[in-house]
Each structure stands twice: as C-alpha cells, then as structure tokens.
Amino acid sequence: MIRIQSGILKGMSLPFVPDPKTRPTTQKVREALLNSLGDAVSMGSFADLFAGSGAVGIEAASRGAREVLLVEKDRKVALPLEQFLKTDRRIQKAGIRLIREDVLSFLEKYEGDPFDIVFLDPPYEYPDWEKLLRCLASSGIVQKKGSIIVLEYFHRDDPSGVVREIFPDHQTKVTSYGESRILFARNVNP
Numbered sequence: 001m002i003r004i005q006s007g008i009l010k011g012m013s014l015p016f017v018p019d020p021k022t023r024p025t026t027q028k029v030r031e032a033l034l035n036s037l038g039d040a041v042s043m044g045s046f047a048d049l050f051a052g053s054g055a056v057g058i059e060a061a062s063r064g065a066r067e068v069l070l071v072e073k074d075r076k077v078a079l080p081l082e083q084f085l086k087t088d089r090r091i092q093k094a095g096i097r098l099i100r101e102d103v104l105s106f107l108e109k110y111e112g113d114p115f116d117i118v119f120l121d122p123p124y125e126y127p128d129w130e131k132l133l134r135c136l137a138s139s140g141i142v143q144k145k146g147s148i149i150v151l152e153y154f155h156r157d158d159p160s161g162v163v164r165e166i167f168p169d170h171q172t173k174v175t176s177y178g179e180s181r182i183l184f185a186r187n188v189n190p
Contacts, residue, residue: 007061008062009061012088015080015083016053025152026177026180029152029177033150036175036184037117037150044065046060046116046119047069047071051071054072057119061096062094068095068096070099071103082098082100110141114144115142118142118150121152133166144187145189146186146187147187148184149163149170150183154179169188170185171185
C-alpha cells in the first residue's frame with residue numbers, strides 16, 4: 001500500500017497494483033526528496049515522468065505544487081491511477097493531470113511551458129540515459145533559470161556524467177538511499 005505522507009492529502013492511499021517491472025519510490029526516499037526541494041515544490045510546477053504509481057507527483061501536489069503532470073505509458077499501471085484521479089474530489093482540486101504516453105514521445109512533441117521541477121524515475125538499469133537526457137534538454141520542459149531536474153536511479157546506472165555534459169549550466173548533487181540514488185540538477189544560468 002502506498003500512502004501520501006504529508007500535506008493536504010496526508011493519509012490518502014493510492015491504487016497501485018504491484019508489478020515486477022514497476023518499483024515505486026519508497027516512502028523514505030519520497031519524503032527525503034521532497035524535503036530537499038522544500039519551497040520549490042510548494043511554489044512551483046512539478047512534472048513526474050515515468051510516474052508509475054504517481055506517488056511522487058501526488059505527494060508534490062499534497063505539499064502545494066500549483067500544477068502536477070504525471071506521464072506513464074504502462075496501461076496496467078496508469079489505468080487504476082487514471083480512474084483514481086477522476087473519482088477522488090480532493091485529487092481533482094489538486095490540479096493533477098495524467099498523460100498516458102511514452103516519455104520520449106511526450107518530450108519530443110512537448111510544447112507547453114517549462115516546469116519548475118522535472119522528476120524522472122525510469123526503470124532500473126535504464127538502457128539509454130543519454131538519449132533520454134538529450135530529449136529532455138531539447139524539449140523545453142526545463143528551460144528556465146532555477147528549474148530543477150531530479151533523477152532517481154539504480155546505483156550502478158549513474159547518469160551523472162551525462163547530466164553534467166548535457167546540462168553544463170546546472171549544479172548537481174547526488175544523495176544515496178541504499179541502492180537508489182537521487183541526483184538534483186539546478187539550472188543556475190542567468
């Protein structure tokens with residue numbers, strides 16, 4: 001069972017069907033991640049790519065994010081989440097949108113405003129970090145000063161070198177949680 005830990009939706013249970021391909025961000029990591037982002041969450045827009053259960057994005061909405069976008073392609077995972085978003089009144093008021101689409105396809109045609117925070121949590125041992133991050137960079141979803149890219153990844157994947165190459169104007173910091181790593185990259189370009 002996945003529960004929201006803080007904010008206006010605290011205690012809410014999310015409909016998540018366990019699947020061997022899906023590894024939800026643990027409660028401990030979710031809390032540490034969002035605490036690290038602090039006011040950037042409560043004052044900004046939040047995109048949760050590879051959303052899975054939607055727990056990270058919904059937790060951001062619970063903490064006051066003014067706009068939350070979830071992108072998830074796996075129908076088996078996205079369908080219960082989609083139904084939940086349509087039926088729960090508190091969720092409807094939180095301004096959460098779900099797009100059922102492959103993340104690369106979504107980024108390739110993205111034409112909206114940039115988000116303040118973009119969180120990416122692809123499956124562990126993701127095969128092409130460079131392609132994903134280049135697509136992210138060219139999409140315009142993070143192209144503003146102060147925007148933050150957050151990656152959750154398996155400790156053996158380590159895309160930090162690719163992040164520094166593709167986003168040279170971003171300061172990076174990595175935090176470890178067991179086998180998971182969280183990389184924060186903030187755009188400091190004036």
